[in-house]
Amino acid sequence: MTxxxxxxxxxxxxxxxxxxxxxxxVSSIVQSGEEVRVIFNAEYSELKDAxxxxxxxxxxxxxxxxxxxxxxxxxxxxxxxxxKVEEKYSGIxxxxxxxxxxxxxxxxxxxxxxxxxxxxxxxxxxxxxLADAYxxxxxxxxxxxxxxxxxxxxxxxxxxxxxxxxxxxLGTYFExxxxxxxxxxxxxxxxxxxxxxxxxxLTKDELLLLVTWNSRLRRMDRVMKFSDMIKERDPEGxxxxxxxxxxxxxxxxxSMKLEMFDDFKMKYPDSRFLAPMLLSISRELFKSGQSxxxxxxxxxxxEKLNFDFYSSTAxxxxxxxxxxxxxxxxxxxxxxxxxxxxxGEGQKKLSYLTDEQWKDENLEKIGKTFELTGKIKLMxxxxxxxxxxxxxxxxxxxxxxxxxxxxLIESLFEMNQHSIAERKxxxxxxKGKSTVKMKMIYKSLLSEKGMEEKAVNKQLNxxxxxxxxxxxxELESKVLNSPAAEFxxxxxxxxxxxxKEFSGKVVVLxxxxxxxxxxxxxxxxxxxxxxxxxxxxxxxxxxxxxxxRVEDKKSNAIEFIEKNKYPxxxxxxxxxxxxxxxxxxxxxxKFVIGKDGKIKFKSVGFDGDGAKMVDxxxxxxxxxx
Numbered sequence: 274m275t276x277x278x279x280x281x282x283x284x285x286x287x288x289x290x291x292x293x294x295x296x297x298x299v300s301s302i303v304q305s306g307e308e309v310r311v312i313f314n315a316e317y318s319e320l321k322d323a324x325x326x327x328x329x330x331x332x333x334x335x336x337x338x339x340x341x342x343x344x345x346x347x348x349x350x351x352x353x354x355x356x357k358v359e360e361k362y363s364g365i366x367x368x369x370x371x372x373x374x375x376x377x378x379x380x381x382x383x384x385x386x387x388x389x390x391x392x393x394x395x396x397x398x399x400x401x402x403l404a405d406a407y408x409x410x411x412x413x414x415x416x417x418x419x420x421x422x423x424x425x426x427x428x429x430x431x432x433x434x435x436x437x438x439x440x441x442x443l444g445t446y447f448e449x450x451x452x453x454x455x456x457x458x459x460x461x462x463x464x465x466x467x468x469x470x471x472x473x474x475l476t477k478d479e480l481l482l483l484v485t486w487n488s489r490l491r492r493m494d495r496v497m498k499f500s501d502m503i504k505e506r507d508p509e510g511x512x513x514x515x516x517x518x519x520x521x522x523x524x525x526x527x528s529m530k531l532e533m534f535d536d537f538k539m540k541y542p543d544s545r546f547l548a549p550m551l552l553s554i555s556r557e558l559f560k561s562g563q564s565x566x567x568x569x570x571x572x573x574x575x576e577k578l579n580f581d582f583y584s585s586t587a588x589x590x591x592x593x594x595x596x597x598x599x600x601x602x603x604x605x606x607x608x609x610x611x612x613x614x615x616x617g618e619g620q621k622k623l624s625y626l627t628d629e630q631w632k633d634e635n636l637e638k639i640g641k642t643f644e645l646t647g648k649i650k651l652m653x654x655x656x657x658x659x660x661x662x663x664x665x666x667x668x669x670x671x672x673x674x675x676x677x678x679x680x681l682i683e684s685l686f687e688m689n690q691h692s693i694a695e696r697k698x699x700x701x702x703x704k705g706k707s708t709v710k711m712k713m714i715y716k717s718l719l720s721e722k723g724m725e726e727k728a729v730n731k732q733l734n735x736x737x738x739x740x741x742x743x744x745x746x747e748l749e750s751k752v753l754n755s756p757a758a759e760f761x762x763x764x765x766x767x768x769x770x771x772x773k774e775f776s777g778k779v780v781v782l783x784x785x786x787x788x789x790x791x792x793x794x795x796x797x798x799x800x801x802x803x804x805x806x807x808x809x810x811x812x813x814x815x816x817x818x819x820x821x822r823v824e825d826k827k828s829n830a831i832e833f834i835e836k837n838k839y840p841x842x843x844x845x846x847x848x849x850x851x852x853x854x855x856x857x858x859x860x861x862x863k864f865v866i867g868k869d870g871k872i873k874f875k876s877v878g879f880d881g882d883g884a885k886m887v888d889x890x891x892x893x894x895x896x897x898x
Contacts, residue, residue, distance in 0.1 A: 302387045303358050305396070309386065310355040313345065313369060313377075319746065323371035326352045329627060331414060332362040333402040335441060338410060342627040345369075363398035364388055366406060368415050373704070375743065381418030381750030383411065400431035401442040408448050414625070418750050424449040443469065444482050455856040462486060470495075477507065509541070518546040522553050527561050530554050538574075547577040555586050559595060568599075580614065580638055583607035587645060597649050604642045604649075611638040633673070640670035644677050647684075660684040667697075672706050675884040679708045686714050694718065702733070705740035708884045709801040712737075744892045752873055752896070757866045758854040762817070762844040765831050770815075770844055779897045780866040781814045781890065784846075784857050786821050787833045791879040792861040796839060798883025802890045803840055811868070812894060816841040819852040820860065865890070867897035 303309055311328055315321050326345040331338060339362070345352035358365065365386035369377040378384070385403070388396050404427035411417035428449050431438050439446070443465065450458035466486055469479060480503045487495040503512045514537075521533045534550050541547075551574055555567045567586075571578065587603040590596060613619035615635035622631045643666030650659035663681040670677060678701050685694035698715045701707040707715075712733060719729045757780075761771045772780075783799065785792035799814075806812040823829045826847050834843055846852055855864065858877070865874040874893045879886065 302389055302393070304391070305358055305360045305362070305388055308355050308357045309365075311345070311353065311367075313352045314350065315352060315377075316350065318377055319375050319743070320369060320371045320377050323375070325372045327370050328354050328356070328367055329370060329415075330356060330365055330367040331406075331410075331625070332359055332365045333398075333406065334362045335398050335401070337362070338625040340414070340625050340627045340630065342629055358386070358388060362388065363396050364402045366403075366411065366415055366417070376416050376747070378416050381416060383415045383417045395430075395434060397435045397438055398431075398442075400427040400434065401438055401445055403427040404431070404442075404449055405445050408445065408452060410625070416747065420753075421453045425453045440469070440479065443479075444485070447486055451858070452856070456853055459490065463490060463492075466490075466495075470499075475502070477503065480506070481512070514541055514544050514546050518550055521550055525557070527554070527557050527563070530557055538577075547574070548579050548582045551578065552582050552585055556589055559589065559593065564596065564599075578606075578610075579620065580607050580610040583610065584638070584641060584645075591645060591649055591652075597653060601646060601649055604646050608639055608642040611635050611642065615639070636669050636671075637674065640666040640674050640677055643669065644674070644680065647680060651684075656684065656688060660688060672701060672704065675706050675708055675882060678706055679711050682711050682714055686718075691718055691721070699736065702736040703739050705744070705885060705888060708798075709805065709887060711884075740888065741892055744888055745896065748874065748889070748892055748896060753871075753875060755872045757864070757870055757872045758851070760851045760854065762846060762851065763827075765827065765834065765843050765845070775813045775815075776870065777868055778811050778813050779868060779894050780864075781812070781894070782855075782864040782866060783814065783816045784819050784852050784855070784860050784862045785816060786819060786860060787829060788822060789820075789860050794881065795861055795879040795883065795886065796837070798886050799890070800839060800841075801883075802887045805887070805891065806894065807840075811898065814842060816843045817846050817851060818843055819846040819849050819857075863890075865893045865897050873897040 313320075313326065315323060315326065320326055326347075328343045328345055330341050330343065332341070333339075339359070341356065343354045343356050345354040347353075352369075365388070366383040367386070368383060383406075388399055390396055404424040406415075406417060407419035407424045407427065411419065424445075428442070428446050431442065447458075447462050447465070450461055454461075466483060469475075470483060472479065475483070480499050483499040484496055484503065487493075487499065500512075500516075503510070504516075507513065517533070517537055521530055521537070524530050524533065531554060534554060537544070537550065538547060551570065555570065558564060558566050558570070583603045584607040587600040587607065590600040590603070610619055612635075615632060622628070626634065643662045647659040647662030647666065650656075650662060660681075663677060663684055666674065666677040667681050672678060678697075682694050682697060682701075685691070685697070694714065695718045698707065698711060698718070701711065702715065715736075716729050716733060719732060720726070724732070757772070759772045761769055764770050781802075787793075803814050806814070818826065818830045821829060827845055830843055830845060834841060855862075861877075861879055863874075863876040864872050865876075867873045873896065876886075876889070876893075
């Protein structure tokens, strides 16, 4: 068996705050089927005190991503493991992690294994796969830091080495162009699309590409044309099913909705769209005052339902003054489905998650059922039962859910179990699993014991120090230093606001819309960040309202902000010019602009961990002063 040593014991440099070292790759070129050996000296790295080190490898091919975890064995002060390069993949990127999920990823570059043919040339799809990693999944799974040029360089290499890759990877290429050139890429993408549609016989993938990108470019006549071609070619396929699901979702007449569902179920009895269709129907039944029909609907279709259906329906009832006892029953069903998934009897494991990640994801789902059950118990005045649910939830998620942690601490505090609350807070805070509210409770507990404010703040800072230093290290590789576009926009009062007014300040620019679910989910947490810095004259938060779908965008934004009482400085990007200038591809997107007027950090989306977002913003802001 051939072995290639990939990483070994080379100390490159000592880094700022925490004395860290990158791991240098000695050889990263292998052939399919070979076994790779990895040696890692952790002495001067972030993982130097680790009791466990794992290698998480992501093997990729076109439209495929497979994650595997390999335990490393400690030998003579180094950590070692080996794994096989699977035949069907074109490349691999890996990272190293310890038991606390601290990451060693070569300062945001990841460790890349190039798979080559017998002539030493990168196999087809290697460079395109790297481009795709830089564009999308690499940052989420590996913490990879990219820029506008990296994906383009990789796509150029792919097309140079393998000209036949062009049609296979046009979608990735378009994303690359869009990232690199923004609005200027439009004409080039249209030219490529027009050329592609002249092909004698278009494949199914090519038709889907034509539908997707013509839709993004608002060329709706072509969208209809190629959609019809897909439906004609594959009348039983997912494209047709998805289209029917979309039509059912927007249908408001409940009788018509039920009729559409019955027709769909008869034609596609095993479709993955049946559960979300039933969820849409259940919500419409509730809104129309026909809640009693939901139980029969569930009974008739129980074999089609899953965790998401029961959990979402219970949440909907909780948030819309529904029957809480029914919601509790649905949560029991949701827990059963999550446990089946955990034990391999339900939903199949997703390939891009390791076995451990799949287990954690299902434990998190079970934790969510305990969390909502506890909230309902609180609403019913059953405080002791609620505390029990929150305790179970924290135990099963191992304290990784900040929302559950906060509920547990609040309940303990309210029920005068202060010593237990303090002990838990001392456990949560250093791990970065606490919220601003939890930290306030911690300070209150210390003050109750007679501790002076200065000492209280020091004790909290000491607990926070490790997690903030860790965040700083992770963020050092993500500093952009790219130009920030200037702008002049109206605020909600109708006054002109120029970006030049904030020269010499750190500016947090948050692009959002009232219809954007993740934006709204992030607002309670970002409100905490705004409050945290409210007395700091060097910091300015600006919330840029863009991509709205209503005629009166100003009134829409005013109504939303006033209703929710958010303390935000809102600017109106009515023509979507500023969001285009900043090349935003999805919202929410936040930019942290330094005192020098350059973009230091860009953050896209919201993963639900509000506490982490607040801590990251705090560190980003301090690094941008």
